[in-house]
Amino acid sequence: MKVAVVVFPGSNCDHDTRWALERAGLKAELVWHTEGSLEGYGAVFLPGGFSYGDYLRAGALAKFSPVMGEVRRLAQQGYPVMGICNGFQVLTEAGLLPGALLANTNLHYTCKEVFLRVERTDLAFTSDYRKGQVLRLPIAHGEGRYYADEETLARLENQGQVVFRYVPQPGAASEAPYNPNGSLLDIAGIVNERGNVLGMMPHPERAVEEVLGSVDGEGIFTSLSKALSAMA
């Protein structure tokens, strides 16, 4: 089953995402955001970048793109849908994931490696990880501070919807700051109730080869490859 990588005006991780998917043995195609149909695709990725220049708010204008009706349909039908960085922002703006991503507490666009713990391994995107495994992945964002009201946060926690959480670098001094953006509950990635729509701020597609400094992102794509083989 082929995977759609949606390209909004201003997306810039679309090719990296396709590359990472293809490395995992998946057939991936770039799909322009004005596309009215995603018929025939078994999964969708909303890549990182700056859709619509991040005007108004990150992801706020992309949610009105014609393709989003189809993204919503696939999400509702249970197909795997994933948003990375700007894609996560689009998913929250579109209401496909709860909460919102606000300006980093320090107001800096932050581009560095972070550590995150895998909290769920029963998803189409995470089955190749071990529960509690700590991944080293890059982040690159200015608006990554996960926010939701207390009721929503409690629900996410109780229902196990927090999939990735920022943690200290293993072996680092315990006082070292590790949450790069002020995200509540150290949230780096969440999934919807049904478990098929995942959003995360760090970039797994930028960590799929040794030459990139880390291969910890590969699991997302190899997991999906297995899940789609099972679906086909």
Next chain:
Amino acid sequence: MKYHATILIELKDGILDPQGRAVEGVLTGLGYRVENVRVGRVLELELEAASEPEARETALAIARALANPVMEVYALEALRPLQEVL
């Protein structure tokens, strides 16, 4: 008839506004005694409507579409016939 609308979109109370904090720090440095500085957005637009209630309804629908209810509130700050603005 053409109307001119001014829409305000602001972060909800209680949500940390680091932009507001940065501005507050600068204002304090300039010697102003201010607190609780918040930074929001103003949208101005012109629209065609048959009546003022219709213009108001449209402007509010636009504000609703553009604001994110998770962390923002919106208000129609002003609505006037365009000729009064020009």
